[in-house]
Amino acid sequence: MDRAATAExxxxxxxxxxxxxxxxxxxxxxxxDLEFDSLTVMDFVAAIEDEFDIIISMNQQAEIETYGQLVDxxxxxxx
Amino acid sequence: MTDLFSKFDxxxxxxxxxxxxxxxxxxxxxxxxxxSPTVAICNGRETxxxxxYNYMGMTFDxxxxxxxxxxxDLYGSGTTGSRVLNGTYSPHRDVEEALKEFYGMDHAxxxxxxxxANLGIxxxxxxxxxxxxxxxxxxxxxxxxCKMGDAEVVPFxxxxxxxMEKRLRRIPEGAGxxxxxxxxxxxxxxxxxxxEMIAVAKKYGAMVLVDEAHSMGFIGPNGRGVAEEQGCLDxxxxxxxxxxxxxGTVGGFCVSNHPKFEIMRLVCRPYVFTASLPPSVVATxxxxxxxxxxxxxKRAHLWENSRTLHKGLRDAGFQLGTQEPQSAIISVIMPxxxxxAGMWEALLxxxxxxxxxxxPATPAGMTLLRCSLCALHSAEQVQTIIGMxxxxxxxxxxx
Numbered sequence: 001m002d003r004a005a006t007a008e009x010x011x012x013x014x015x016x017x018x019x020x021x022x023x024x025x026x027x028x029x030x031x032x033d034l035e036f037d038s039l040t041v042m043d044f045v046a047a048i049e050d051e052f053d054i055i056i057s058m059n060q061q062a063e064i065e066t067y068g069q070l071v072d073x074x075x076x077x078x079x
Numbered sequence: 080m081t082d083l084f085s086k087f088d089x090x091x092x093x094x095x096x097x098x099x100x101x102x103x104x105x106x107x108x109x110x111x112x113x114x115s116p117t118v119a120i121c122n123g124r125e126t127x128x129x130x131x132y133n134y135m136g137m138t139f140d141x142x143x144x145x146x147x148x149x150x151x152d153l154y155g156s157g158t159t160g161s162r163v164l165n166g167t168y169s170p171h172r173d174v175e176e177a178l179k180e181f182y183g184m185d186h187a188x189x190x191x192x193x194x195x196a197n198l199g200i201x202x203x204x205x206x207x208x209x210x211x212x213x214x215x216x217x218x219x220x221x222x223x224x225c226k227m228g229d230a231e232v233v234p235f236x237x238x239x240x241x242x243m244e245k246r247l248r249r250i251p252e253g254a255g256x257x258x259x260x261x262x263x264x265x266x267x268x269x270x271x272x273x274x275e276m277i278a279v280a281k282k283y284g285a286m287v288l289v290d291e292a293h294s295m296g297f298i299g300p301n302g303r304g305v306a307e308e309q310g311c312l313d314x315x316x317x318x319x320x321x322x323x324x325x326x327g328t329v330g331g332f333c334v335s336n337h338p339k340f341e342i343m344r345l346v347c348r349p350y351v352f353t354a355s356l357p358p359s360v361v362a363t364x365x366x367x368x369x370x371x372x373x374x375x376x377k378r379a380h381l382w383e384n385s386r387t388l389h390k391g392l393r394d395a396g397f398q399l400g401t402q403e404p405q406s407a408i409i410s411v412i413m414p415x416x417x418x419x420a421g422m423w424e425a426l427l428x429x430x431x432x433x434x435x436x437x438x439p440a441t442p443a444g445m446t447l448l449r450c451s452l453c454a455l456h457s458a459e460q461v462q463t464i465i466g467m468x469x470x471x472x473x474x475x476x477x478x
Contacts, residue, residue, distance in 0.1 A: 039443060042215055042234065046242065055249045057210070057231035 001078060006052075007071045013047050014067070026068025052078055093416075102420045103427060105435040115139055116327075116455050121432060129450045129464060130434035134407045135296045135377055136455030137327030137367045147328075150362035157357045162189075163344060166355030174365040178334055181368050182303055182318060186340035189332045189361065191353050193292055193321030194220040196331030199349035200288065200317060201259065202228035209255035212246050212280075214238065214271070216264050216442050218290060230257070237264070237442065240275050247283035256285035262305030263293035266441050266449070267400030268408030270294075274309040281314060288317040296325030296371040297378055297407055297454075322364045325371060330356050330364055377454035381407055384452045384461050391465035392450075396478050400447065410436075411448040411468075418475060419446035425471035431464060 001009075014024060017040055022033060030036045036044065045056055048070075054077040056064075064070050098104060103122075112120040116136035117128050137143055150170055160166035171189060178187035190196040201224030205211050209230040213221060216237040225232045233250075235242040243258070250256055258280040260271050273289065280287050291304030299307030302325075306312040316337060322330035333343075344350060356364075382404075389404035392411060400410030413419030416437055423435045426448070434449035441447055452461075472478035 037444075042236065046236065049249070050245065053249060055210075055231075055233055055246060057233050058225075059231055 001052075001075070003071060003075050006075050006078070009051060010048065010067070010071055010074065013044070013051060017044050024067050026066060026071070028067045029065050030067075030070075031065070048074065054078060097417065097420055100417065100420075102417075103424045105420055105423050108427075108432070113138075117453050117460060119432070121427070124427075124430055126427070126430050126432050127456075127460060127464060127467075128432050129452070129456075130432050131453070132293070132324035132451055133327060133453050134293075134381060134451065135325040135327070135371060135374060136453045137325065137370070140327070140367065140370065142370065143327065143363045143367045146366035147359040147363040150358040154358035156359070158355045160354060161351055162355045163351050168355075168358050168361075170358045170361040170365065171355060174330075174361040174368065175332075177365040177368040178320075178332055181301075181372055182312075182334045184318070184334040185336045185338075187332055187334045188340070188343055188347075188350065189330055189356065189364075190350055191331070191356055192329060193319070193323060193331030194223075195349040195353065196319050196321070196333050197221050197290065198224045198227060199347040200319065200333045200343070201225060201257070202349075203343065203347040204286075204317075205230035205255065205257045209257065210250045211257045211259060212243060212250075212285065213259040214243075214261065214264075216266070217259060217261065218265065218292075219440070221259055221261075221290065230255075238269070238271055238276075240272065240279060243276060244279050244283075247280065247285060250283070256280075256283065257288060258285045259288045259290070261293075262289055262291040262298065263406040263408065265293050265408060266436060266445075266447060267410045268293075268404075268406045268449075269401050270298075270305050270405045272309075273306050273315075274311045277306075277311050277314045286316040287314065288319060289315045290319045292319070292321045292324055293406060293408065295320050296374065297381055300375075302371050302374060302378060322360070322367075326364050326367045328360050328363045328367065330360060374454075381452060381454040383458070384454070384456050385409065387458070387461050388450065388452060388464065391461070392468055395465065395469050395472065397468065397472065407452045409450045409452070411450065413446040413448060413477065416446045418477060419448060422471055422475040422477050423448060425475045426467060429467040429471050431467045431471075 110119040110121050116133045116138050158166040175187040197220035205228050207229040211230045212233050215234040233246050263270050277287050294304040296302040306315050318334045320332050322328045385404040389409050398412040436447040436449050438444045
């Protein structure tokens with residue numbers, strides 16, 4: 001799956017967690033802009049993992065702060 | 080200069096706000112005199128203890144105390160050294176023998192605390208390129224063990240077998256896998272479906288570590304824990320436990336049948352680079368562990384206490400952490416921290432001590448009043464406790 005298609009799928013998965021319906025760009029941060037707490041992160045990561053059939057370990061999550069970084073990571077993890 | 084303490088400002092503010100309401104500091108309690116495993120003098124008042132981990136009431140057992148006193152006389156107050164250098168005395172070996180007898184396992188290794196047992200075993204056995212799959216509600220010592228090691232850490236939703244299986248299935252072929260579970264989860268007092276979860280872990284070729292800190296001595300026909308109760312102890316590769324709960328002193332351990340287990344004594348840094356437990360502590364632990372093997376009557380009475388308290392609190396109208404009593408922990412869910420602290424204080428004024436638990440220790444941001452029962456609570460005390468909860472609940476506006 002290319003970056004655009006991956007990004008589109010991820011955007012759809014963010015929607016239910018985007019309570020304030022802010023506009024998501026590559027620079028949008030999960031902790032700051034989207035105000036994800038640790039429980040939301042777990043549910044959101046599980047949704048991404050199930051959608052793409054991948055694992056995003058906590059070690060990898062620590063490197064991901066923005067939407068753009070997540071899309072890049074998921075593209076890479078799909079191989 | 081950047082003040083390195085500024086990161087704690089939100090917590091400092093939260094504490095200031097809470098204490099400004101005039102409530103007694105729930106984290107500043109001092110016991111002036113301990114009368115028995117179930118009664119102490121707190122802030123000058125005789126108080127029933129319902130927030131200790133003294134599940135089997137061993138802290139004042141005459142044989143346990145005598146063993147400690149004898150070890151003091153024979154071996155002195157401390158070892159001043161690591162287990163691998165000058166810190167192994169015969170009581171250290173003896174308590175490891177007692178654990179092997181208790182669990183019916185080949186190897187036992189004693190750490191200075193239960194925290195260090197998790198820290199040491201997890202960080203040492205799961206290395207770079209290995210995967211740890213663990214329950215999201217795992218104890219802080221498990222998380223810290225993961226953080227200290229170099230393995231990839233993959234959490235799954237609490238007690239969710241399917242979520243666990245999905246993650247195991249996705250791990251790259253050939254990678255080492257460690258699944259970490261707990262018998263009893265100490266915040267809500269619920270147990271894990273270990274039999275099903277361990278079967279799945281084994282299907283994917285994972286090794287399994289189970290923390291049985293809150294079940295030892297009490298759950299299972301021989302008090303070996305939830306894995307014994309569910310008939311899957313033989314499939315557990317590593318059991319982690321502690322002396323600071325049912326055993327009644329301090330210290331941690333790992334028992335295992337792994338044929339190469341003894342190498343841990345040389346490679347596990349939280350075992351090597353710290354002083355060993357004082358001889359009096361391991362002597363009391365050895366005596367206590369052996370007595371717990373023959374404590375079926377106490378186990379039965381503790382279950383009775385747990386059932387009575389659970390029913391009494393539920394009938395009074397409190398919201399509890401589990402539908403049915405699953406362990407010696409009964410968790411009462413509070414609407415928020417402020418009312419939880421108010422209820423905690425009202426109980427203290429009634430003469431009852433429970434644990435106030437709050438995030439980040441609790442799951443889902445909950446504030447809990449955690450009640451942990453003791454096999455030495457009398458049936459009468461349990462009824463007194465229920466009455467105290469009812470009065471305090473009215474006073475604090477919870478009921």
